[in-house]
Amino acid sequence: MTVILKTADEIAASIPDGILLALPPEYAPCSMEGIRALVRRGAKNLRLLGVPQFGFQADLLIGAGCAAEVETAAVTLGELGLAPRFTDAVKHQKIAMRDTTCPAIHAALQASEKGIPFMPLRGLIGSDIVARRDDWKIAQNPFGENDPIVYLPAIRPDATLFHAAKADIHGNVWIGVRRELMVMAHASAAAYATVEEIVETDLLADPQTAPGTIPGLYITAIAEARKGAWPLGVPDLYERDHGHLAHYVELAGSQEGFDAYCEQWVMHRAAAQ
Secondary structure (H helix, E strand, C coil): CCEEECCHHHHHHHCCCCCEEEECCCCCCCCHHHHHHHHHCCCCCEEEEECCCECHHHHHHHHCCCEEEEEECCEECHHHCECHHHHHHHHCCCCEEEECCHHHHHHHHHHHHHCCCEEEECCCCCCHHHHCCCCCEEEECCCCCCCEEEEEECCCCCEEEEEEEEEECCCCEECCCCHHHHHHHHHCCCEEEEEEEEECCCCCCCCCCHHHEECHHHCCEEEECCCCCCCCCECCCECCCHHHHHHHHHHCCCHHHHHHHHHHHCCCHHHHC
16 A cells, blocks of 8 residues: 655655665656655665666765665766766766666566566677676577577666656556656565645546556555656656756766755755745
């Protein structure tokens, strides 16, 4: 049964240190209020899984010293360039980096979703990534001849954290077309969501919303957080705050600037609202 919490800080208090935490890409709603709450509580040694890539949310956790390891296909702030605290952390070996690809991330999560130990995937053989991943195995297709294929171990995150436009009082969360969030919730041991609003209606009972709704069976806890994805956006509700993100990049080029940013925009809950 989904627990309805009052704030994102309560969600952050439910996410233990040291776990494998799956986070969505910036083009899916990200729980930035959940990320800020993790920074506020001083989370440590998180192993971050980008599904399939990262941006601002991972940079914030890395700069705050909350992350020990990152597995993702990319970390970028798009038109704003490299993610400054991630780049610094990799250069100075402050975090462990596990390179992967977008299809590999999705395939490994789908294996966990289906309850199977691995997933075969084409298109990786011959790449530098395979040579650096001891946990990936190249074996023959059991149904073919001279047909090697890569076998990826299933990835089962300890928790998933994301944002959504709405949930209902039963814990069902509407994600629309963002099906990667559905896979993440299915594959993870726990799933947490901040939402713009919690509605009284049953989202699974409405044929218009049911196809894009994660059943509460897969959701551990939700909390209402208005503008909880800010300064990132939520489709059809609000856009990315490009000016704020540019300001972040300007400050986060140094640890001192990053710390000043956090003091103003992260450590005080009301500052981000």
